[in-house]
Amino acid sequence: MIIIISPAKNINEDISFDAKQLSNTRFENQTNELLSRAKKLSVKDLMSMMKISENLGQLNYQRYQQMEVPFSNFKLLPALKAFNGAVFQSINVGGFTDEDWKFANDKLRILSGFYGLLRPFDGILPYRLEMGTKLDIGKHKNLYQFWDMKINNLLQNDIDTNGDNVLINLASNEYFKAVKGKELNARIITPTFKEYKDGKYKMIAIYAKMARGMMSNFIIKNKLSNPEEIKLFDTEGYSYNDQLSEGDNWVFTR
Template sequence: MLLIISPSKKMDFVPEDIKFHATECKYKSEVSSLAEIMKGKSIDDLIQMMSLSKSLATLNFQRYQSFDSGPTKQALFAFKGDVYSKISVSKYTSEDIEFAQKHLRILSGLYGLLRPLDLIHAYRLEMGVKLNIDHSNDLYEFWHDKLTQEIRNLMKKDDDILVNLASTEYSSAINIQNLSGTIVNVVFKNLNKGSYKVIGLLAKRARGMMVDFVIRNKISSLQDLKDFSEGGYKFVSSESSDKEFCFFAQ
């Protein structure tokens, strides 16, 4: 089983004593090309491209100006958003990390597809940003074929099961229709004013909880995935299908 998740805007590059050996991103050439383009953008460009405040645009302008010499950190330790707040990576054993390195991938506008231990620099580049590169009109077009082929190859090694825990913005970078095997989207809903609804913040945290559940328990089958019960969530068969698993919480 292969899991995909989105990156987060919030990052932490405070040095840590991480005992796990770092790996390198598969798409080093593409990353260099994208970073070089972003290095040429002004602060005002970044404000317009990504709807950033002046302070955030300035921070990311500085990040790209010193991109090659900036600090690096393993991806799963660097991302600190809502999804990642529920992934207890600081408590992972070597066996947990080995499992995650094989079964978890992080989609990224800059890095394409990351393994948990791949080194990354601090950056901001959402997949939905309009950016012309190599005859592509945007990052979806730039990454589409590369990521689809890579996911296809990984699924062949992983029982042909893909569990999509990424946002639509990021999962749209993959041509799901061109993948063989079983693809399952996971939906988390919470009780709100008498009915069950997707609540953004809670759904993000639930995605992280499911990633953590899969890694800690070495889940490899969809049947076992249905046993997920962290945060009070329960699998609801009447609302689910072969292509979409629904989990509800009070």
């Protein structure tokens, strides 16, 4: 069982970790190609393309200008600890044991516009490049075309290595689109999370992000191997809703 999640826009550089545990990212050539393209962008280009403020435009311009290959010459950060958003805060790696980290490193994957597909201990540099960004790279009109089947093929390898042919999709639609799920040889289970409000169940983005992180934590802390056990997820009042679920689209409500 492999779990996929989306990255966060923010990255926390003030973290403690054992550098000996870091692993190399698996798409270094592609990341270097993206870096070469990003270095040609001005602050205004970044502001317009990413819809960010001038301060964030300056920050990311400086990040890209300072990056050089090999990335190992820089202070790399473990991906799962570095990303800092609602999903990752709810995964709560601060409460992980060594066994939790090992399980997460085997089972959890983070999709990335810049790095492709990350494992928890893969060393990354601070960046901002969302998968939906309309950036042309050579003959490719956007990042979906650039990554094409590369992410899919590596993810398939991870699924095959894991052995049970199951993918738990806890990524956003923007990122899952890069996976090309119909081409995967796997059972894809997609949990969604809804709140009861004004007489009906509806998805509220911030709560859905938090729930994706909480479910990731639930799977990791309980070392789940049977996907049916995910239906026991009950963190923060959520429960599996059989009536709203259909096939492998599992709905959890509260």
